[in-house]
Amino acid sequence: MKSKKPLIPYLVWMAAFVVIPMVMVVYYAFTDSSGAFTWQNFKYIGINRQVYIDSFQVAFVSTAICLLLAYPLALMMSRMSPRAQRMMNILIMLPMWMNFILRICALEVILRPSGVLNQLLSLLGLGGNTIYRTHTAVIIGIVYNYLPFMVLPIYTVMTKISKSVIEAGQDLGCNGWRLLQKVIFPLSVPGVISGITMVFVPAASSFVISARLGGFNLIGDTIEAYYKGEIDMHAGGMLSFVLMVVIVISIAVMNHFDKDDDIVLV
Amino acid sequence: MKKIVSNLYLALIFLFLYAPIAVMIVLSFNDTTTSISNWQGFTLRHYLTLFENDALVEALVNSLVIAVLSALGASLLGTLGALGLNNVKKARGLLMNLSNLPIINPEIVTGVSLMLIFIGIFSMELGFFTVLLSHIVFNTPYVILNVMPRLHRMDRNLYEAAMDLGCHPAKAFFKVVIPEIFPGIFAGFLISLTYSFDDFIISYFTGGNFQTLSVFINNSLKKGIKPWMASMTGVIFVAVLVILIVMNFHDAKAEAATKRKNKLA
Numbered sequence: 348m349k350s351k352k353p354l355i356p357y358l359v360w361m362a363a364f365v366v367i368p369m370v371m372v373v374y375y376a377f378t379d380s381s382g383a384f385t386w387q388n389f390k391y392i393g394i395n396r397q398v399y400i401d402s403f404q405v406a407f408v409s410t411a412i413c414l415l416l417a418y419p420l421a422l423m424m425s426r427m428s429p430r431a432q433r434m435m436n437i438l439i440m441l442p443m444w445m446n447f448i449l450r451i452c453a454l455e456v457i458l459r460p461s462g463v464l465n466q467l468l469s470l471l472g473l474g475g476n477t478i479y480r481t482h483t484a485v486i487i488g489i490v491y492n493y494l495p496f497m498v499l500p501i502y503t504v505m506t507k508i509s510k511s512v513i514e515a516g517q518d519l520g521c522n523g524w525r526l527l528q529k530v531i532f533p534l535s536v537p538g539v540i541s542g543i544t545m546v547f548v549p550a551a552s553s554f555v556i557s558a559r560l561g562g563f564n565l566i567g568d569t570i571e572a573y574y575k576g577e578i579d580m581h582a583g584g585m586l587s588f589v590l591m592v593v594i595v596i597s598i599a600v601m602n603h604f605d606k607d608d609d610i611v612l613v
Numbered sequence: 614m615k616k617i618v619s620n621l622y623l624a625l626i627f628l629f630l631y632a633p634i635a636v637m638i639v640l641s642f643n644d645t646t647t648s649i650s651n652w653q654g655f656t657l658r659h660y661l662t663l664f665e666n667d668a669l670v671e672a673l674v675n676s677l678v679i680a681v682l683s684a685l686g687a688s689l690l691g692t693l694g695a696l697g698l699n700n701v702k703k704a705r706g707l708l709m710n711l712s713n714l715p716i717i718n719p720e721i722v723t724g725v726s727l728m729l730i731f732i733g734i735f736s737m738e739l740g741f742f743t744v745l746l747s748h749i750v751f752n753t754p755y756v757i758l759n760v761m762p763r764l765h766r767m768d769r770n771l772y773e774a775a776m777d778l779g780c781h782p783a784k785a786f787f788k789v790v791i792p793e794i795f796p797g798i799f800a801g802f803l804i805s806l807t808y809s810f811d812d813f814i815i816s817y818f819t820g821g822n823f824q825t826l827s828v829f830i831n832n833s834l835k836k837g838i839k840p841w842m843a844s845m846t847g848v849i850f851v852a853v854l855v856i857l858i859v860m861n862f863h864d865a866k867a868e869a870a871t872k873r874k875n876k877l878a
Contacts, residue, residue: 372722372725429868447827448827454633456640587722
């Protein structure tokens with residue numbers, strides 16, 4: 348039981364399939380086609396400046412919307428009867444288990460110009476929607492796909508807040524809004540933080556969603572093009588490297604606000 | 614008043630979450646061969662012909678096989694990892710961060726980096742095996758995260774007691790430790806199954822010509838959204854619903870059993 352032996356196969360595995368692959372990405376990011384070290388690849392950040400701006404803008408707005416939608420929902424869920432809570436859990440998880448690509452298809456069928464939403468709008472005598480192929484469509488796609496990842500960690504943390512703490516708050520004269528602000532919110536911060544990271548990371552690096560619903564490229568689509576289209580592993584490596592660095596920094600900053608080092612994952 | 618507002622809010626959220634699925638399921642009964650969003654009358658055709666599409670069936674089987682095998686692989690490796698990590702004192706924080714890396718890392722970076730080593734270092738041809746390995750990579754951390762808390766909570770003396778009572782360490786391990794942490798392993802296994810089945814990005818980069826369901830649908834999308842994608846949505850919806858209801862029933866029973874036990878004690 349005290350042996351560290353089981354760690355050996357695991358560490359070998361981690362080295363081969365997690366560490367070395369990362370090293371490879373960084374290696375390509377800082378070499379040229381002859382394999383010599385170079386800083387030159389930083390130019391690809393400049394070339395793709397607009398893509399970075401779009402990606403982080405879209406990711407930021409989507410994460411904020413997810414948080415605004417998820418927080419009240421998680422709060423309501425945590426106050427339901429155990430039976431209702433289980434029911435809610437299922438209802439929130441179910442769409443998440445549907446196939447990712449099929450979920451995007453469904454949104455496309457609704458939003459595209461000849462789609463279901465426009466058919467409904469014209470029945471009501473209203474003009475067509477112009478959401479398709481805009482940032483808004485991509486944000487809707489991301490919120491739709493990742494909302495459960497925001498709800499579940501916040502809900503999990505809220506169910507762990509002890510009733511007596513809330514009662515103590517009430518005894519001390521906190522009610523409604525103040526109770527939320529002074530007692531519940533501070534205690535739910537770890538859930539909020541893991542929710543934000545679980546939505547922001549896939550949102551910032553999403554691909555397919557932007558290409559299908561938005562018709563423009565985000566970082567994910569651009570990286571894909573460098574590996575699958577006109578192949579340039581050095582450009583692709585640099586973009587992946589920068590994406591990783593930005594995300595690690597944002598997670599570190601987030602964790603700084605969260606004194607508790609418990610990770611809350613679904 | 615407050616009640617009405619909160620119920621309205623719940624209704625709107627679930628409308629948002631379920632409207633796209635509902636639309637796809639309604640359109641799966643649409644008697645059309647071309648544009649799926651123009652209603653042409655009712656048919657069951659798209660369900661009846663769904664499994665005649667050999668390429669689709671192959672992709673579905675591929676996804677299921679990869680999901681089961683990768684979840685098994687991840688459960689084994691993740692359990693070993695958790696057992697080992699649990700005994701580490703000094704470098705534990707570092708190792709835990711390393712172990713969570715595949716969760717934190719953007720999927721596209723994981724996919725690309727694995728593709729690079731498969732081709733560049735291991736000179737493997739991309740296919741079934743590379744997809745399987747990649748899925749084990751991103752599933753293992755979820756098993757570790759589910760097993761670690763069980764190991765923490767476990768009373769180490771139980772294991773020693775089993776050995777004092779004459780158990781061989783291996784037997785004590787399988788009779789005492791494994792049953793104790795099994796719920797964690799099983800939870801990790803289930804999470805792995807679902808993440809593997811849902812994965813698109815990593816399979817797309819590491820698969821070559823080997824197609825999982827997501828990759829197959831994505832490739833087919835180049836020719837537009839077809840009615841079979843709607844009926845596939847219907848089939849997956851029913852399958853997932855059944856699985857979730859069975860699991861919920863099981864959970865409810867387990868909960869009732871613990872409640873009874875607590876009352877007796």
